[in-house]
Amino acid sequence: MPTPATLVCTLRARTGPHLARFVSAWQVRYHTKVIRFEGFVSADLLSPVSPESNDWRLIVRFRTQPQLDLWRTSPEHAWLTAEAHELLDENAVFQETIGPEAEHQQPPHSVTEIIRSEILPGMEDAYRAWTQKTQHTQSQFPGYRGVHVIAPIPGQSNEWTTLLRFDNLDNLDRWRHSSERATLLEEARLVIQRTEITRLDSPFPGWVPLDPTTGANPPKWKTGLLVLLGLYPVVILTIRFITPHLTALNPTLAILLGNLLTVTATTYLTVPFLVQRFAWWLFPNPKSPPQTQLKGLTLILLLIIIQITLFWGLM
Missing domain, CATH: 3.30.70.100 (Alpha-Beta Plaits)
Structure with a gap:
């Protein structure tokens, strides 16, 4: 090992x-x-x-x-x-x-969670008050190691970043699934427009956020399908329109440049777009009808088939 x-x-x-x-x-x-x-x-x-x-x-x-x-x-x-x-x-x-x-x-192991919150305009003071209340509540839970809250740069962004630390995953999950946190999340609806949570056990960390309500990763098969849907067209278009212009370069450098374009486009364009559009499927409401899962899967498979049809004549 x-x-x-x-x-x-x-x-x-x-x-x-x-x-x-x-x-x-x-x-x-x-x-x-x-x-x-x-x-x-x-x-x-x-x-x-x-x-x-x-x-x-x-x-x-x-x-x-x-x-x-x-x-x-x-x-x-x-x-x-x-x-x-x-x-x-x-x-x-x-x-x-x-x-x-x-x-x-090395200190005792700890778990860090990065939380990015986009605040509703004019609600900054209310968010600060809510954050102080949240931190006080978190400090009452076993394993709490502290939190760092980073305010946005004035005039450039309204996204606040929070680093939440617990000594282990079990204690962090205990906080996530607590009734106290659920109550605070309900209060946050009045001040927070959007929240993304990043943790380490996602198969594609940094690409697909955690469920803002439960703090859990979406199922790996959902994440994989969504990344495939966003990655496939980028790869095809790169091979068809970019790679021919790199033939004069050493293959090692040409492949690196192609991968750089592919990863950049997938990270900053296609996957964020798809995560936003398929949030209803990645993070379904517990009250959603049972056919929600099948509806999302069918739609993604249909889009992949459409991509194959469109790109068939390009290659």
Whole structure:
């Protein structure tokens, strides 16, 4: 059985107002990138252990050492490391410890959930009040490790990001399925327009969100069909119209560029569009009629057949 790999990143941050917000925002960006890499398990941010310390630690876990190595040699990792240096105190160094020697630094395992909430216009103060009430309620549950709430940049977005941490998945699920959370979600309907939850056990993390009501992943077969529906036309169009223009390049580079276009279009265009259009099927209301599942499956299969028919003459 492969040995899990751990990376401990230590960031001695500079002092100043809103520092925790800046570090938390950096961790959200880190989590958003690393979560897409194969073998990723978790990335937990630990705040300084005392008021006198400015040392923040990010514990990153992969299933195997080679998978962690791929992350550490990626452009995304280099970009995030450069961002971290902008947060460092004077003469401080961004440190990374890897391998078995990092295990003794590792805290008890925790689960982090990223929640993105789009707030209704003019409801910012009401959302802050609701968030404070929610955090107070969460703190009464066993295993609660804390929460980071990151406000949007004024004038650019109305999406708030929350990092919720529990010590293990069972305690997080206990909170998710509690009557207290259900009551708070009902209250949130007055202030929140849209919510997306990201966790680590999705087969396509970062592409398909969790159910905003139950916190559960949609069934893997639904996720797979939806990704297929969004990926297939992008691949066909790339092969037909882009690949012929790359023949002068080395095949390795040509394939990389083709995959880059395919992944980008799928991540930012087709899958988000389909998730929005098929939310009624991915996350059905418990009161939905039984034929809802069959209706969604039939519609997706019909769309795939239509795609095949349209693209048949292109290849």
